[in-house]
Amino acid sequence: MCAASRITHLNRTGMKAFSDGNLANAEFLLQQALRQARQLNSDTFEAKIRNNLGLVCFKAGRLQEAREHFGHALAFIGGRIGSENRLYRAVQTNLAAAEAC
Numbered sequence: 001m002c003a004a005s006r007i008t009h010l011n012r013t014g015m016k017a018f019s020d021g022n023l024a025n026a027e028f029l030l031q032q033a034l035r036q037a038r039q040l041n042s043d044t045f046e047a048k049i050r051n052n053l054g055l056v057c058f059k060a061g062r063l064q065e066a067r068e069h070f071g072h073a074l075a076f077i078g079g080r081i082g083s084e085n086r087l088y089r090a091v092q093t094n095l096a097a098a099e100a101c
């Protein structure tokens with residue numbers, strides 16, 4: 001399995017754990033995906049994973065960590081593909097929700 005496929009698999013498996021309510025496992029898998037994305041030097045993967053980590057932290061009540069993940073994701077997306085896209089708007093919505101709490 002190539003590096004991109006491993007990252008995608010970890011991200012999807014982490015989000016499956018998240019949707020099943022297993023936040024600890026979700027965070028563990030997403031942190032592994034994040035480390036591998038950093039090694040691959042992929043801003044796009046890192047942005048998606050940070051958004052997902054932000055969701056996990058938000059659900060766990062760790063609002064400051066959630067805001068940091070969402071903020072980093074926005075910076076990566078904005079720098080790589082700009083702000084006029086669906087991913088940027090989704091992360092922006094997530095950040096606004098975390099800031100409202």
